[in-house]
Amino acid sequence: MEDVVAIRGNRTVKRLGALIALGAAAFLMLMKAHTAYGAGGLALNTDYPGISVKPGDNLNIPVMLENGTGSSLNADVKVSSMPEGWEGYLQGGSYQISRIHVKNGNEGGEMTLHVTVPKELTEGSYTVEVSAFAGEGIADTLPITFMVNEANAGKGSFTSEYPQQEGTAGTNFSFSATLINNGLKQASYSLSSNAPAGWSVSFTPTGESTKVAAIEVESGVSKGMTVSVTPPEGVPAGEYNISCSAVSAEETLSTDLKVVITGSYGLTVGTPDDRLSFDAYAGRTSDVTLTVKNTGNVDLENITLNSSLPAGWTVSYNMENNLIPSIPAGGSVDVVAHVKPGSESITGDYVNSFTAQCDQTQGSADFRVSVKTKTVWGIVAVVIILCTAGGLGYVFRKYGRR
Structure with a gap:
């Protein structure tokens, strides 16, 4: 009876040992498979992990995802970290992507990271992270550093x-x-x-x-x-x-x-049609319109009018006290001058000077005045000639046939 029990006990121990050995082998195989799958894993990389940028830059950065797991797989990809105010996304081919198929080995998968840098940016270092995930233990993160120095932050x-x-x-x-x-x-x-x-x-x-x-x-x-x-x-x-x-x-x-x-100051004297000449008669008043212009950039006040005339001539203006109260900068005022040559003036050309003056500046212009005299005896001579011609005509009509 004891022998039977011993035999059964040995069989149980052997079976238990076999189960333990089988479980251990299975565990080792599982661990071996997991280690082989995760040892190589995923690897994100780029040729330029550190870049100097300027505010407002738009960047396109190539990113490679390599697969060393031993078999092809699909991996979730994303821009996992972005500074405040920055914008970015991943592109594959002509699409914005969130998952990529990666073959095993060195061929890997290619993506492009698009980054928009804010227009307002201070000097410093900024980091953008790209992540890939294909299951527990099969993941990687790629940090890319963007540097903004003082010159770039201030632009040109x-x-x-x-x-x-x-x-x-x-x-x-x-x-x-x-x-x-x-x-x-x-x-x-x-x-x-x-x-x-x-x-x-x-x-x-x-x-x-x-x-x-x-x-x-x-x-x-x-x-x-x-x-x-x-x-x-x-x-x-x-x-x-x-x-x-x-x-x-x-x-x-x-x-x-x-x-x-x-402030700049200036006065000019002229006429509306820019003619600096007029006709006048001895002993009679003739009118001429003067244009007084403020050519400066400051308003002028209390502009007085004066003239320089030949002896025996007189002049008056249509302004009270010969005074222009004010002329704005760039503005002008028309004044009528009443000019009366002396009664003894003979026929000919004379020069009259008119001046506009204030505390800051003055301007003047010389006018040529053509004076004419009254021809009373000329008119009498014309009448005599007409009468003589009429008389001769009468004589010829009356005695012409004799």
Whole structure:
């Protein structure tokens, strides 16, 4: 009986040992298979894991996903981490993708990471992460670092050495400006300004004589230029802000200029039709219209009218006390002058000078006056001649046939 029990016990132990051995073998095989599958795993990589960028850049970065698991598989892919304000996605072929089929081995799968950098950005280092996942333990993450240095964060620059100048109306202002391209490639900049209406602004590269509307600047190079600013005639005194821009495909740069127009004064005397001559008769009053113009950029007040005439002549104006109360900057006033040559004036040409004057300035003009006298005896002679001719006609009619 004991032998039977011993035999059965041995069989049980053997069976138990066989089961344990079988389980251990199965476990080892499973572990071996899992290790082989996950040892190689997935690997994300790119040729340029660190890139310098500028605000507003749009980047296309090739990304490779390699499969070392021993068999082809489908992997979920995504942009798993992105700085605030940045935008990005993965593209495969012509599609935006979230999953990619990856063959085993070195061939792998190709993707493109599209990244849009915000237009407003401070200096520093920024990281974007791309992730791939095909099951537990079969995953990888690729960090890509984007560096923004001080030059790139500030883009290029467009500056003027002396951005504020002053002068009277009619002054031509010249500003010395410098345009710097901090980009990684040559750029073409269009040049423009927002000057007030009537103002003229032009750009001339340093060392050249030709005005330009655009300029090419190599990467990392600065270009000097002269910004010429011409205000319109008679511009009022005051401060004028002029912003000049340099615009390329990747950035817009600007520099702010200021022109201070100081007061300028001027008066001219003329006529509505610009004729500086008129006819007059001795002893009789003739009228001439004078145009008094304020050619400055400041309003003028209390403009007095004066004249320089030959002896015996007189002049008066249709203005009380020969005074013009005010003329605005750029404005004009018409005045009628009543000119009376002396009664003893003989026929001929005379010069009359008219002057408009105020505390700040004055203007004058010389007029040629053609004086004519009354021909009373000439009229009498004409009457005598007519009478004589009539008498002779009568005599010829009466005695002509005898």
